[in-house]
Each structure stands twice: as C-alpha cells, then as structure tokens.
Amino acid sequence: MPELRPSLSGSLLTIALRDAREQARDRVLLWATLALVAAAAVSLVTGAIALHGDAATYAAARAQLLALGKDAAAIAAPEFYPLKLLRGTIEQIEIMGAVIALVAGYRAAAAERGRQTLALILTRPLPHWAYGLAKILGGAALAAVALALVLVATGLLLRLVSGIGLGFGDAGRLALTWAAGVFYLTALFTLGFGLSLWAKSPVSGLIYAFALWILVVLVAPQIGDTMDPDNQVAGGVFAQLSVPKAEQDRIKAGFAGYESFRNGIEVASVTKHFERFTFAVLGIKDTYTGAPLDKVLAEKRGDLLFLFLFSLGLGGVVLLKPINPDRLTKES
C-alpha cells in the first residue's frame, strides 16, 4: 500500500480554510465585527460632531472679527486631520476587538475538544504542532479580514462625515494600523486558543485568558500610570510647582530605578504598544499630528516590533507545548 503523506502546507491550508468557513457559517464573528464597526462609527461621528462644533465656533468668531473690521488672523483656524477622528475606532479595537479575539480563540479550541474532532485531526499524518500553527494562521486570517472590514468601513464613513477624501499617505497610515491590529488581535486569539486548549475545561481557559488580559492589558498600565508622580496633579507636579527643567531632570535622576520599574509595568501591556504605535501613525497623539511618516516610524518601530514579537512568542509557546489527550473529550 503506498504511504499516505499529505503536504504540510496543504494540511495547514485545509485546517485554516475549514475554520474560516465555519466562522462564516455560524456568523458569530460576522456579527461581532459588525458590532465593532458600529461602535467605531459612533466614536467617529461623535468626534466629527465635536470637530464641526470647533469649526462653527471658529467661523462665528472669524465673522465677528471681520464684522468689527479686525484682522481674522488673530485667531487660529482649527486644524483638521481626518485620521485623528479614528481615535474611537482604535479604542474600540483595543477593547472590543480584544474581547472578540479572545472569544474566537476559545471557540476555536472548545469546539474541537467537545466534538472529538481534535482526536481525529491529531491521528492524521501531520505533526501536532502543525495543528496549532494552522489554527493560529486561521485566527490571523480572520483578524485580517475583520480589521480590514472595520478600517474600510470607518474610512468610508470618515469621508462621508468630513467631506474630505483620504490621500495615498493616509491609506499607507491606515495599512500600518491594520498590520499592527492584526498582530495585536492574533496575539489575543492565540492566548484564548492556547489556554482553552490546555485548561481542564475550555471555559476555565477562557476565564484565565480574560484574567490575564485584564491584568496585563488594563490593570498593569493603570498601576504604572498611577505610579507616575507627575500624573497625580492636573497639569503635572513639576509644572504646578514651577520646577525648572534642569531641576526636574536632577530630581528624576535620583529615582531612575523607580522610574524604570514603573515604566516596565506600563509597557508590559501589549495594548499600550498597539495604542502608542497607532496613535502616533494616525497622528491622534498631538506630538505626532502632521509629522512625516518616516519620522514617526523611526520613533515608534519598537512598538511594532514588540507587537510582532509578542504574537510570535505566544504562538511559539502554543506550538511547543504538547496537547494533553486526556482533555480531548472535555466539553465547555
């Protein structure tokens, strides 16, 4: 009898495509993505209304100055950077997108365990790590499609509410945001998938994944942020006490160890890196508004690298940790 040996790439594609088809059929992910689009759209419209308010105030003030025969240049026109309006979209991806990715990862593992199909796949002639890789690639593909849908929909809406079309440069910035988002959501999908695959029951795995996410993504940065003395007073401690810059630096030098520890806690969050990168690329953070893309990238490539390495590291752990067959039949 000829030996059966499927190609590795063929097996990966078979598993990933099956996952994608299943997700498309049960529509949970589709509805979740549409909910994300809707939430992002609400943020976008809110931002647009605020901007229109600023523009109207400026127009009224300008008209008043002109009516008084004064120079309208005395007041600055509000700057309009359409991509800044995507702040709400990014924040929705950070929170809602993360929840969707964790749940999608859980579902990818729980369904296979409960249906015994995991045992059927693992007794096929493909290495066990290839199964994990196929699931992660499937998750990344879903994240890529869902994010593309969210960004294209909000991009079109942006044109509608602002009346300004996005340029080639803007499209490039959106593409970078999309890439960072795919890394971010894939990492969280992998976390949900891995823990749901290994835990005694998949639901326990999902709870662990959420607990970890809340701890690392929400609690740790908040602790780090709170530990920053400069954040304890509105406008900053040093500014309020009128401490000169040189003196500030001298004081800070005495707390270098503390500051490294505090910053370490703050930057442990993958969400923080996603936010720092996208806020800079889209010009949402004032420091980077209108800054050339190459300058932004030179400064923020570390955040993108962190997102990439974080996804890669989590993926590596999932691929290397053996699957416990005693848990194949445990349902959710």
Added chain:
Amino acid sequence: MPHATPAVSTRGLSKSHGETVVLHPLSLDVPQGEVFGFLGHNGAGKTTTIRLLTTLLAPTSGSACVAGHDVTAEPLKLRAAIGYLPENVRLYDQFTARENLLFFARLSGVADPVDAVRETLEFLDITALADRRVGTFSKGMRQRVGLAQAILHDPEVLFLDEPTSGLDPMGVRQLRAVIEKLHGRGMTIFMNTHLLSEVARSCTSIGVLAHGRLVFNDSMQAVADRYDEVGLEELYAGVAAAGVAA
C-alpha cells in the same frame, strides 16, 4: 493464516500519570487481518491503550508498533496507516457529511479526496446522507459518518473505541455488518467494547484488561474450544475477577 508481522505489537507498554499506573506493562500481539476485541470494565485502561497505539499519548515505558511503525520513532508513518473512531464522536455540526469527509480525506493525504469520499459513502451505504448537515443526524448516522472518516484512506489497522456505545439495536447490527465487510477486505480491527455479544459475533480474538493489566488473550476459536461450557460471559467475569484479585 496469520502473517509473520503482527498488525499491533506491544512490549512492556505502560502508562502512568504521576503515581497512578493507568496501564501496567502490556505485551500483546494482534496478527494482521484479525478483529481483536479488547474487553474490560470502565477505567480498565482500554482507551488509554488505544490512545497510546494511535500516538495521542506518549508511553511511560515500553514500546509499541502498529502496521510495522514504532509509536514514538515513526508517528507520522504510523498515523498514515491507521484509522481511528473515538467514542461519541460528533464531527463538525455545521458541515455536511461530505464536507466533513473531504476535510479528513485531505488531511489524510488521499490522492483523490472526492473519489475516496464517494466510494466510502457507497461502501457504507450512506450516500443519501452525504449532503445533509451532520448537526441534524441521529447518533447512529453520526457514528456511520465517523466510521467513514476512519476508513476513507483504506488504513491497515482500524481502531474503534466503544463503537456501539449509544447505538440502538439496528445501529449495532449495521455496524457489525460493516465490520464484517472490512474484515473481508483484510483490514485489522482493534475494538474496545463492553458488549460481549458483539465480541462473540464479530471478533476473531480477544484480550481482557482489568485494572490496567492484561488478564486474558486468546483467539475466539480457542475460547470456543476451551470454554464452551462456561460461555463468554462467565469467562469474562472469571478472568476479570482473577485480574482484580491479582
């Protein structure tokens, strides 16, 4: 006549979880072409043995070969030569029987998955179910599609874990007929079961496991010759009790 190389061969194969020994060193040969019934009470270690032989679990000690391939040294070659039907398989509910089978055929590396699926559906007489969603199936229908995924690549050794569990009498009868057909094609079948009546009708040899130890292993012919008077049920009760006492 049995072939020289056994389809399944174990030497001192054991499995422990920490201090708990699930399977004591097991040495067993199942010749090619046999329908081997593996009997034992719940928790005797039957499923663990199948999981060791299908490479789902790594042995604690000892060795095992299936279709001439070592479970630890050649897991991919071994998996290419086996079919496996776990207990209570549910498959992918959202997909039709054909879509489920195509998926597993592709993962098995079958040269022409569409043809292999069609032939298997015909062989099991379930072509009428092919384009219905598995989620709408009864337990018996699901079991037949589960069996189809296990044989569509024409494996040398087929592992069935409690294949009659939850089936109605007609389902059991249909399954028996399929096992007979597969046996007729020369396939070796290794079957975990509780049903002594099924063993008596379908199997050519049996092994009895009690608390992780093999306490009996012989051909059905020998059982019939030597234990005709006591019957299979009494034989099973006797050897299982002796195994517990040991």
